[in-house]
Amino acid sequence: MSHDHHNTVDVSVTINGESRTETCEARTLLVHFIREQLGQTGTHWGCDTSNCGVCVVSVDGQPVKSCTMLAAMADGSDILTVEGLEGDDGLHPIQEGFMECHGLQCGFCTPGMMIAAKSLLEQNPNPTEHEIRDGLSGQLCRCTGYHNIVKAVQYAADRLNAQPEGAAS
Structure with a gap:
C-alpha cells in the first residue's frame, strides 16, 4: 500500500509578482515545479547535472540553478523567471x-x-x-x-x- 499523500508538500512562492501555492511531490525539483506546476515554461531544463545553466532563475534576488534545488526549499521565496523580465514599459x-x-x-x-x-x-x-x-x-x-x-x-x-x-x- 502506498502512502503518496505523505510525500507531497504545499509550496507557496511569488513568481514574477504573482502569489501561487501548489502541491507537489516532496522530491520535485524547482525547475519542474516552475515549468509543470506554475506553467512558466520559459525556464528551460537542460543537462540534469547542474553544468549547463539553462535552468537559472532568480530566487530572492540570487541566481540559482533550479535543477539543483527542491521546490520545497523555495517555499516562501520570490522567484523571477525570464517571463518576469519584461516590465510595463516594455522589454528589459x-x-x-x-x-x-x-x-x-x-x-x-x-x-x-x-x-x-x-x-x-x-x-x-x-x-x-x-x-x-x-x-x-x-x-x-x-x-x-x-x-x-x-x-x-x-x-x-x-x-x-x-x-x-x-x-x-
Whole structure:
C-alpha cells in the first residue's frame, strides 16, 4: 500500500509578482515545479547535472540553478523567471541587448543567460568584458561563441547606467 499523500508538500512562492501555492511531490525539483506546476515554461531544463545553466532563475534576488534545488526549499521565496523580465514599459534592457546584439541563436540557453546577466549587472553595474565572461561562466551556450552575448550584456549595462536613478526595476 502506498502512502503518496505523505510525500507531497504545499509550496507557496511569488513568481514574477504573482502569489501561487501548489502541491507537489516532496522530491520535485524547482525547475519542474516552475515549468509543470506554475506553467512558466520559459525556464528551460537542460543537462540534469547542474553544468549547463539553462535552468537559472532568480530566487530572492540570487541566481540559482533550479535543477539543483527542491521546490520545497523555495517555499516562501520570490522567484523571477525570464517571463518576469519584461516590465510595463516594455522589454528589459537585457532582453533588448540580446535582440539588438544578436546574443542568441537557438535560444535554448537564453532565459538562464538573461537571468544570470541581470544578477551580474546588479552586482557589478559596469563590468569589463572579462568580468562578464567570468560572471556568465556557469552558462553554457553551444551556438554563439559568447561574443555577442558579451556585447548584449554591455549594451544592457549602458542602457541601465543611462537610466535616471530609481527608474530601473
